[in-house]
Amino acid sequence: MLPQPLQAQVKLSAWITDWQWETGMTDWKQLGDGLEEIKLFAAYFNHEDELYLTSDFREALPAFLEASKEGEPARGVLTIVNDRFHTDGTAKQKDPELISRLVATPESRSQHIRQILDMASQHGFDGVELDYEKVRKEDGANLSALYEELYERLRAEGLSLRIVLEPGVSLSSLKLPEGPDYVLMAYNLYGGHSGPGPKADYAMIKELGGKLRQLPGDHAIALSVGGFDWAENGKAVSLTEKRAVELAHASPDEPKRDPDSGALYFEYTDDQGIGHTVWYADGTTLAGWMDAAGEAGISKIAIWRLGEMEADTLQKLSEIRQQSHHE
Template sequence: MSKQAIRWAVAAAALAVCILAVVFVIWGGEQRGDAGEPAGSSAASISLSAWVTDWQWEAGAEDLQLLGSQLESVRFFAAYYDASDALHFTPAFAEGLPRVRETAVEAGIHGMLLTIVNDYFQDGGVIVQKDPGLVSRLISSEESRSRHIEEIAATAVRYGFSGVEIDYEKVQPTDWSRLSRFYKELYERLRKEGLSLRVVLEPGADLDAMRLPEGPSYVMMAYNLYGGHSGPGPKADHELIRKLAGKLNGLPGEHELALATGGFAWSEDGSVVAVTEKRAGELAELSADDPKRDPDSGALFFEYNDEQGSKHTVWYADGITLAGWIKQAEAAGISDIVLWRLGELDPETLRILAEESSGWHEAGDEGM
């Protein structure tokens, strides 16, 4: 072979190696995807659940039907206490439970939890909300805890729930150790029945001092930044969500972050009322300007004057707000989201949630 032929052979071999290298890089990039991960893999997919309340179960069921299979589970917020510290249900519970359950099953949602809150109905029908004294009585001794736990377990079984969610708020610090013991004992009792336990935590809870047990799933309320206790502002902002997601990641067990729909309307006389997204949209029609979006929270806000000339300020969340909050939670390592609450959500918000949730589920399915 001539020297020229040898040189051509060497050049051809080098070119072939280069081509193979380029093909390998391209193929490898496709397998890894844009983020450098193996093709088909992604960050943890979002799991979306929601509450339906007994006092608004019809509107909640309508939203539930429209969201359909995009929800992993439904929590029926409907259990309270009576003046004798026994579980209490309103007439709306018996009326709404069959309909909400039927809607959930038709949508392919088989997880339905009963949410129990420390509100109690006094004789005469007066409601005391978030009463710490009630919790103190229920968990004060081994005997009272055992009686309380048995009532909860029997109730969940009787009504066919797949689990229980405890939402005890404003608990006294002196009761924290007994409350943690109650959670552990309730979890073990429910597990014998094949039922799950979730525990709702307030944003300001001292998690280090509470020493929560392993076993239950924990739900952090990522709202109440502004509300009836404050001046105008969003229920949550991006900083709050990142902060609470960080707190939640330090707990044992599975974690969920609760995000709030709707908002509040503040009047210049100092009164504050909660508004659903639908109601906020109606009030926005009375404003001279279109709602503006706050960059720090993604929430919408506007002002309007009522028929008497009094000024009101409204802050609320729409679908874009909620999608932004969910992405903040996801970036902070939380992929399980619960919406407080369904009922009178705007159709566009439901569309965004369904579309985004569908995308999240598809992303998760690709990596299975």
């Protein structure tokens, strides 16, 4: 059964990534003043555990910050992720050992906080978001201490703090501080780690919405656009929405809509004769997911990520926000 339309006022935020910032900016401009907050993803770490910006990020930054101040301004937020770059340019993604070192002692946390504050103020961001994933259970208490200490320091400077939580986070064992905004990832139901299926479905979103309500405050659910292409030979590739639509034109059949998730799916055969299955989200999918979040009492929605979205989808997102603000 399709979820009922959202009643509460929808608050939209979105990420733009350093590797796809130009098409991300294009999508942002098409959304107009539909976003309350825009996050630039991401600052990483170098081999010495210091914050590190890619050349793509540095190129994107002036345009990003200028756009965030134009028209109906959106809060410009710096996202920091625990990917660690080695001297040869390769990276370890979502490095748990890095987090262990950063949060180990009051001194190490203080040093990390100082670096974060320096970077945020140097570049004129309005807030900071931490996306620290695959953290070891034994580091939970120290990580929560970092969140609390960083929140207080940022607040003193008039800056916000947002924390990204993975879908499997245990809120009972991780004692999260009050104050920061939290955003819970509601995707990865199916993906590169599995066989074909939607990134999320209504049941998952409602369940995670209920989980998020356990935290005091008004927090967000993150929804993922685009999709995946699974080849018969077992390889799965991430797709933007535009790429999925292009591939749909190679399919003999129209995409079908899955009743449990609202996602679209189709099959096609490539030039080598290999069969593929594609699942992806369009504007109708996102609207249904947002309604499912609304049924769970969540009206703050974060979109992962802008870049190569279809014009219809961007239009639908704008309309949903406008309708909810006029009700």
